[in-house]
Amino acid sequence: MTAVITHQDETAVATGYHYRYDRVVEIAGRIVRARIDRQLYRSHSFALVAMINDEKSWTRVVDDLACQWWDATPTPSTHVDAAAVLGPVADELLRRAATVLAPTPTLSAHVLDAVSALLATAYRYDGEQRITPDDMSWASTHGGRLHIIEHADGSVTFTKAHREECAFITSSGTQDCDDECDVCYFADAQRRLGQ
Numbered sequence: 001m002t003a004v005i006t007h008q009d010e011t012a013v014a015t016g017y018h019y020r021y022d023r024v025v026e027i028a029g030r031i032v033r034a035r036i037d038r039q040l041y042r043s044h045s046f047a048l049v050a051m052i053n054d055e056k057s058w059t060r061v062v063d064d065l066a067c068q069w070w071d072a073t074p075t076p077s078t079h080v081d082a083a084a085v086l087g088p089v090a091d092e093l094l095r096r097a098a099t100v101l102a103p104t105p106t107l108s109a110h111v112l113d114a115v116s117a118l119l120a121t122a123y124r125y126d127g128e129q130r131i132t133p134d135d136m137s138w139a140s141t142h143g144g145r146l147h148i149i150e151h152a153d154g155s156v157t158f159t160k161a162h163r164e165e166c167a168f169i170t171s172s173g174t175q176d177c178d179d180e181c182d183v184c185y186f187a188d189a190q191r192r193l194g195q
Contacts, residue, residue: 003028003102005094012082018044019076021086025094027051028101032061034090038082042070047089049097061097064089111148114156144181149173 006026013020020037036047048063069089074080107115119127139146143160149172150156162168167175 003098005098010083012086014078014080014082015076016078017076019080019082019086021082021090023087023090023094027094027098028103030101032094032097032101033058034093034097036069036086036089036093038070038073038076038086040076042066045070047086047093049093051097051101061100062093064093108150110150110154111156114158118158 004027008024008026008031010021010023012022018037018039020035023034025032025034030051032049032051034047034049037045039045043066045066046063047066047069049061050058051061053059073085119129123129139160144162145160145164147159147162147169148156149159149169151173157173159168162177162181164170166178166181168177168181
């Protein structure tokens with residue numbers, strides 16, 4: 001899972017001795033800066049992403065060795081377009097940072113109670129069920145994506161029977177299904193397409 005990257009600002013500078021590109025973005029509610037500095041010497045060059053921590057200082061999130069990108073960049077000059085040359089390095093670093101900073105999904109106590117009830121209704125009050133990687137793989141290729149909808153009356157719906165655009169899903173269960181939810185088996189759809 002990766003978090004959304006929202007662009008905030010960027011700066012670029014080029015001299016005869018080095019050029020630098022900075023891009024500031026927001027990732028998962030954090031202010032994050034990618035900074036790539038291409039010096040005359042590889043050993044003085046760097047590429048890193050840092051975020052502002054709770055103490056209002058920068059904490060390194062990810063970095064890249066200069067040997068990964070330095071040779072593919074031009075020698076410093078006032079004519080170098082630092083944003084164009086170093087932008088792709090920043091893109092890759094920010095993608096990696098978004099993966100690192102992505103929030104870990106958590107289930108509320110209410111949803112966990114609903115999972116307990118689902119297990120109890122399917123396998124008795126002392127039910128136990130082990131789900132294997134094969135079970136998960138099969139489930140992800142059959143039916144729609146799992147949706148968990150918490151209703152105002154305290155009930156919870158677990159469903160794989162609706163398309164993403166279905167009124168039931170888009171309204172978080174407050175509207176009825178639009179009756180166009182013929183969720184096919186992913187494997188069958190691929191077979192029909194000759195894949």
